[in-house]
Amino acid sequence: DGGITQSPKYLFRKEGQNVTLSCEQNLNHDAMYWYRQDPGQGLRLIYYSQIVNDFQKGDIAEGYSVSREKKESFPLTVTSAQKNPTAFYLCASSLQGYFNTEAFFGQGTRLTVV
Amino acid sequence: AQKVTQAQTEISVVEKEDVTLDCVYETRDTTYYLFWYKQPPSGELVFLIRRNSFDEQNEISGRYSWNFQKSTSSFNFTITASQVVDSAVYFCALSEAEETSGSRLTFGEGTQLTVNP
Numbered sequence: 001d002g003g004i005t006q007s008p009k010y011l012f013r014k015e016g017q018n019v020t021l022s023c024e025q026n027l028n029h030d031a032m033y034w035y036r037q038d039p040g041q042g043l044r045l046i047y048y049s050q051i052v053n054d055f056q057k058g059d060i061a062e063g064y065s066v067s068r069e070k071k072e073s074f075p076l077t078v079t080s081a082q083k084n085p086t087a088f089y090l091c092a093s094s095l096q097g098y099f100n101t102e103a104f105f106g107q108g109t110r111l112t113v114v
Numbered sequence: 115a116q117k118v119t120q121a122q123t124e125i126s127v128v129e130k131e132d133v134t135l136d137c138v139y140e141t142r143d144t145t146y147y148l149f150w151y152k153q154p155p156s157g158e159l160v161f162l163i164r165r166n167s168f169d170e171q172n173e174i175s176g177r178y179s180w181n182f183q184k185s186t187s188s189f190n191f192t193i194t195a196s197q198v199v200d201s202a203v204y205f206c207a208l209s210e211a212e213e214t215s216g217s218r219l220t221f222g223e224g225t226q227l228t229v230n231p
Contacts, residue, residue: 004158033218035221040123040223040224042118042120042205042221042222042223042224043159043205043219043221044221045218045219048218058218088157090157090158090159092159099147099209099211099218100164100166100209102149102161102164103159103161103219104161105151105158105159105160106158107156107157107158108157108158
């Protein structure tokens with residue numbers, strides 16, 4: 001089945017550590033996105049990529065980094081510079097990076113700092 | 115800047131009741147799209163509907179209906195004869211016609227709908 005796979009589902013991080021969240025899609029979509037969800041705040045855009053080897057910062061990119069070496073993959077690294085990383089992270093993709101296309105979402109990764 | 119407001123944080127209804135989820139948006143663009151997504155307990159967001167800024171016709175899909183009114187910048191979502199399976203968080207989102215930003219969505223805060231048997 002086509003879709004977006006995020007792993008792991010749950011992730012625990014010690015303070016000061018970098019962690020990488022995986023996102024893979026087999027929908028042949030050009031554009032991919034990372035959102036962060038906090039209670040009562042909806043989803044906020046971290047980074048997005050409309051094409052391989054290119055990506056742009058979203059609204060809350062500080063403390064995060066991404067890469068887009070393959071069309072299918074868009075990993076997100078939460079660095080130690082991110083002061084409050086505990087959140088639910090959602091990866092999404094869309095067929096074309098245009099404003100009128102719906103995005104498809106993965107099942108998310110819940111990151112907790114311990 | 116664009117903004118989406120869902121003033122209802124939580125709604126609780128009894129099965130078979132009708133329920134309306136409110137969405138108000140702000141944008142300077144004349145060309146934009148509005149979306150509704152459902153987030154069940156499993157976590158992934160499920161696309162429900164897309165509406166462009168030039169199409170104000172209401173839409174009905176089974177028990178779901180949407181009312182888009184540009185005059186009040188609202189895009190409300192009604193579930194008729196609600197069912198327990200409708201329990202989820204519902205998000206309204208806005209996408210503007212910026213060429214360089216792709217399909218970046220601005221989300222509302224979400225409304226947690228609980229349908230009790």
